[in-house]
Amino acid sequence: MARSATTADAFNAVAEGRRRQILDALVDGERPVNDLVTRLGIAQPLVSKHLRVLREVGLVDVRDHGRQRLYQLNARPLKPIHDWVKGYERSWSERFDLLDAVLLELKEEENGDGSGE
Amino acid sequence: MARSATTADAFNAVAEGRRRQILDALVDGERPVNDLVTRLGIAQPLVSKHLRVLREVGLVDVRDHGRQRLYQLNARPLKPIHDWVKGYERSWSERFDLLDAVLLELKEEENGDGSGE
DNA sequence: CTGACATATACCGATAACGGAATATAATGC
DNA sequence: GCATTATATTCCGTTATCGGTATATGTCAG
Numbered sequence: 001m002a003r004s005a006t007t008a009d010a011f012n013a014v015a016e017g018r019r020r021q022i023l024d025a026l027v028d029g030e031r032p033v034n035d036l037v038t039r040l041g042i043a044q045p046l047v048s049k050h051l052r053v054l055r056e057v058g059l060v061d062v063r064d065h066g067r068q069r070l071y072q073l074n075a076r077p078l079k080p081i082h083d084w085v086k087g088y089e090r091s092w093s094e095r096f097d098l099l100d101a102v103l104l105e106l107k108e109e110e111n112g113d114g115s116g117e
Numbered sequence: 118m119a120r121s122a123t124t125a126d127a128f129n130a131v132a133e134g135r136r137r138q139i140l141d142a143l144v145d146g147e148r149p150v151n152d153l154v155t156r157l158g159i160a161q162p163l164v165s166k167h168l169r170v171l172r173e174v175g176l177v178d179v180r181d182h183g184r185q186r187l188y189q190l191n192a193r194p195l196k197p198i199h200d201w202v203k204g205y206e207r208s209w210s211e212r213f214d215l216l217d218a219v220l221l222e223l224k225e226e227e228n229g230d231g232s233g234e
Numbered sequence: 235c236t237g238a239c240a241t242a243t244a245c246c247g248a249t250a251a252c253g254g255a256a257t258a259t260a261a262t263g264c
Numbered sequence: 265g266c267a268t269t270a271t272a273t274t275c276c277g278t279t280a281t282c283g284g285t286a287t288a289t290g291t292c293a294g
């Protein structure tokens with residue numbers, strides 16, 4: 001067994017920075033492949049391959065337009081990621097850090113654990 | 118060149134489901150390795166290896182406690198993920214989808230692009 | 235110091251991603 | 265049909281993951 005396929009889910013697909021860049025480049029609307037090639041400054045086959053991965057996890061849709069293929073963002077598969085990280089949001093919010101500290105202190109007093117270190 | 122290292126950043130570290138499970142198991146507080154082994158039902162070396170990855174990206178901290186090692190969650194490195202996905206939140210919110218549709222329509226009218234399809 | 239327990243590391247095989255280069259497919263124009 | 269443009273696919277080498285098994289490190293008890 002090896003690492004999960006990049007096409008296994010959005011988590012894996014989006015772990016690659018270039019693929020995030022591609023998605024970022026598509027926020028303003030659909031774009032042909034060559035547009036992305038120019039924008040990201042990487043080889044065309046590379047872009048096509050990354051787009052395939054994104055397509056397999058449903059993060060982009062394609063539409064034929066003459067000899068071009070217009071790729072469009074479909075961010076819905078990112079929702080599970082959003083939902084998962086959201087559960088941890090409190091951890092980097094300073095306000096919550098303070099609250100956590102206070103709660104921890106209260107808990108320790110409650111336990112009466114005065115055994116020095 | 119191959120795939121980015123799992124220890125490259127939180128995106129890669131968290132792409133693995135088991136590592137997300139480990140983080141999830143640590144939300145209630147620090148736990149020794151064996152606790153996680155039992156909880157996740159996977160081999161101990163596997164857990165240790167996943168914990169190493171999580172440690173290298175700063176998602177967990179360790180504390181020695183006798184012959185045990187207590188691992189504690191540190192979710193701050195997840196913030197970049199949160200920030201990134203947040204930008205796409207509108208895409209799966211139906212309200213925003215509607216708003217987008219309206220805006221698109223307005224834009225098209227403004228352009229006066231009446232060329233049928 | 236020896237044995238038991240807790241955890242980490244090393245080694246192995248299988249899998250596949252990534253980038254690069256070459257080539258295949260597809261549509262347009264003449 | 266042939267050349268050109270746009271994109272996709274294939275082949276290749278390098279690299280690193282992941283799980284498994286065995287073993288090393290470290291700590292406590294007697």
